[in-house]
Amino acid sequence: MTPVVLLTGFLGSGKTTLLQRLLQDPSMAGAAVLINEFGEVGLDHHLLDRIDDNVVLLKSGCICCTVRGEVADALSNLDSLRARGEIAFDRVVIETTGLADPYPVLQTLTAHPVLRSHFTNGGVLTTVDAVNARLQVEHRAEAVRQIAAADRIVLTKTDLAEPGEDQALRDRLARINPAARIMTTQEPVETILGGFGPAAFAAALVTQEAHSCGPACDHEGHDHPHHHHHAHSHHNAAHHDEALGVTSFSLVIEGEIDWTMFGTWLTLLLHKHGDRIFRVKGILALKGEDKPIAIHGVQHLVHAPTHMTHWPDGPRQSRIVFILEGLSPEQIRRSFAAFTGLSGVRAAA
Amino acid sequence: MCSLCGILGCDDHWTNAIARPGVYTRNHDMPARRAEAARRMKAANDILSYRRVKLDVWQGRSYVVTSPTGASSVFEALSHLWPEAEALAGRDFDPLDDALISWMEARGDA
Numbered sequence: 001m002t003p004v005v006l007l008t009g010f011l012g013s014g015k016t017t018l019l020q021r022l023l024q025d026p027s028m029a030g031a032a033v034l035i036n037e038f039g040e041v042g043l044d045h046h047l048l049d050r051i052d053d054n055v056v057l058l059k060s061g062c063i064c065c066t067v068r069g070e071v072a073d074a075l076s077n078l079d080s081l082r083a084r085g086e087i088a089f090d091r092v093v094i095e096t097t098g099l100a101d102p103y104p105v106l107q108t109l110t111a112h113p114v115l116r117s118h119f120t121n122g123g124v125l126t127t128v129d130a131v132n133a134r135l136q137v138e139h140r141a142e143a144v145r146q147i148a149a150a151d152r153i154v155l156t157k158t159d160l161a162e163p164g165e166d167q168a169l170r171d172r173l174a175r176i177n178p179a180a181r182i183m184t185t186q187e188p189v190e191t192i193l194g195g196f197g198p199a200a201f202a203a204a205l206v207t208q209e210a211h212s213c214g215p216a217c218d219h220e221g222h223d224h225p226h227h228h229h230h231a232h233s234h235h236n237a238a239h240h241d242e243a244l245g246v247t248s249f250s251l252v253i254e255g256e257i258d259w260t261m262f263g264t265w266l267t268l269l270l271h272k273h274g275d276r277i278f279r280v281k282g283i284l285a286l287k288g289e290d291k292p293i294a295i296h297g298v299q300h301l302v303h304a305p306t307h308m309t310h311w312p313d314g315p316r317q318s319r320i321v322f323i324l325e326g327l328s329p330e331q332i333r334r335s336f337a338a339f340t341g342l343s344g345v346r347a348a349a
Numbered sequence: 350m351c352s353l354c355g356i357l358g359c360d361d362h363w364t365n366a367i368a369r370p371g372v373y374t375r376n377h378d379m380p381a382r383r384a385e386a387a388r389r390m391k392a393a394n395d396i397l398s399y400r401r402v403k404l405d406v407w408q409g410r411s412y413v414v415t416s417p418t419g420a421s422s423v424f425e426a427l428s429h430l431w432p433e434a435e436a437l438a439g440r441d442f443d444p445l446d447d448a449l450i451s452w453m454e455a456r457g458d459a
Contacts, residue, residue, distance in 0.1 A: 110363075263389075267431070268396065268431055304372045305363065305373040338453035
């Protein structure tokens with residue numbers, strides 16, 4: 001299976017500049033790169049191809065089959081060339097347009113009947129412009145979806161940001177997407193691209209525990225400089241960014257979960273509310289399993305769950321992070337408990 | 350084939366088994382697959398009974414949902430269960446709806 005890394009980020013947020021830097025690293029010599037348009041930043045790479053702009057979205061109402069035709073065609077073409085021995089590559093990087101919602105591309109990798117046997121989700125990298133991020137996230141829904149879908153958030157133009165702005169932005173991004181790692185373009189390439197697997201995933205969830213505000217936090221005493229426009233509140237059990245209307249919270253679950261009932265519940269929840277649930281990410285203790293299972297979803301899409309080799313440090317308890325808009329964390333908690341029959345379920349920030 | 354849009358090979362719900370290293374599956378063999386299918390059917394029917402809709406297997410390969418008046422709908426992949434069940438019931442199954450949550454809580458207490 002060839003990993004596909006999705007490089008996304010709002011218009012002008014420095015995607016191509018980051019890609020240019022990544023491609024200069026020797027570890028990227030075996031990467032094939034798909035881009036939407038040739039921009040002002042010159043890219044020099046031997047396996048570079050352009051994705052056509054037309055988007056094919058099947059209008060049948062069948063979410064499982066929503067496929068971006070041009071991405072599927074470009075990946076199929078790469079795979080055919082490789083099968084014929086004309087090219088060789090060990091990973092693919094797709095740079096999306098600045099206005100793209102990453103979900104349809106991820107869905108293409110999962111739903112396409114041929115591609116899903118050859119390619120796998122290699123992680124979502126989202127670039128965020130440290131100078132203009134506030135305007136972008138508050139005025140463009142796509143920017144929020146790109147941040148929510150990220151496994152890694154790469155801050156760009158940090159050298160141009162005002163003192164204090166950088167930390168305020170990091171705090172805000174961590175509240176929008178608590179499970180993503182935040183870094184700058186100055187990090188080594190292996191830090192930016194490496195370790196998207198279950199181990200990194202577990203580490204992110206554990207780290208999230210560390211930098212989350214606890215129930216006792218009054219937030220006012222925090223050392224987070226906040227601009228008045230993005231004041232946020234959290235009512236003990238969730239972070240809520242009022243300017244964006246985005247809420248993130250975790251379900252923390254005592255006891256072992258029945259996989260079948262959990263799958264039925266999450267499928268139904270995403271069927272009804274998937275457009276408002278930007279991200280679901282979790283580590284689960286299942287009945288009959290010693291080792292944890294990682295689940296990972298973006299909007300209506302859930303990736304195949306993966307076995308983790310061991311529990312991360314800390315308590316052996318299930319934890320599911322939700323990033324959503326317009327839904328009540330308490331109602332989700334109550335629904336989860338009612339459907340799975342578990343009583344020890346709490347919502348935490 | 351997906352019965353809604355005609356794409357081949359759509360029956361790959363995320364809860365299904367996928368034979369790939371590291372991917373979670375309980376379905377190593379035929380008996381385990383049958384047992385998991387039966388569990389799934391029961392879990393779905395627990396919820397569907399809220400609107401008196403019933404799910405069953407159709408000729409060993411597909412699924413059928415039936416309404417209390419006898420109307421039925423056949424579909425090929427469990428991922429289509431909820432749209433099909435809602436169309437048949439004429440009402441939705443919202444897991445965040447107070448009435449459905451209370452109903453599931455009452456079933457759990459029984």
